[in-house]
Amino acid sequence: MEKNEKLIRYSMQLAMLNQLLSSELISQKEYQLVKNRLMKDYRIFSDITV
Template identity: 60%
Template sequence: MKMQLLEYSMQLAMLKQLYNKGLINDKEYQKMEQRLKKDYGIVSNITA
């Protein structure tokens, strides 16, 4: 589980970089974030 949480955190950090650099818009960010949560079994966003 720890490894999975680490992988999720790394994926989310990369996604946030894309968003902050303007390479993806808000809708794309939210859609990808939801997919990451589903893929990694995350039920709430504890990093917000």
């Protein structure tokens, strides 16, 4: 998979995760756990969304 494709897929998954959090369907702790896993899976080393 191309680097740009990976970044787009990561961004889409992060956006969906944010929707779950804002809809209160997951807790902040669950959000952080999934986000950390996504960052690891997609090899994202910096979080500029903070």
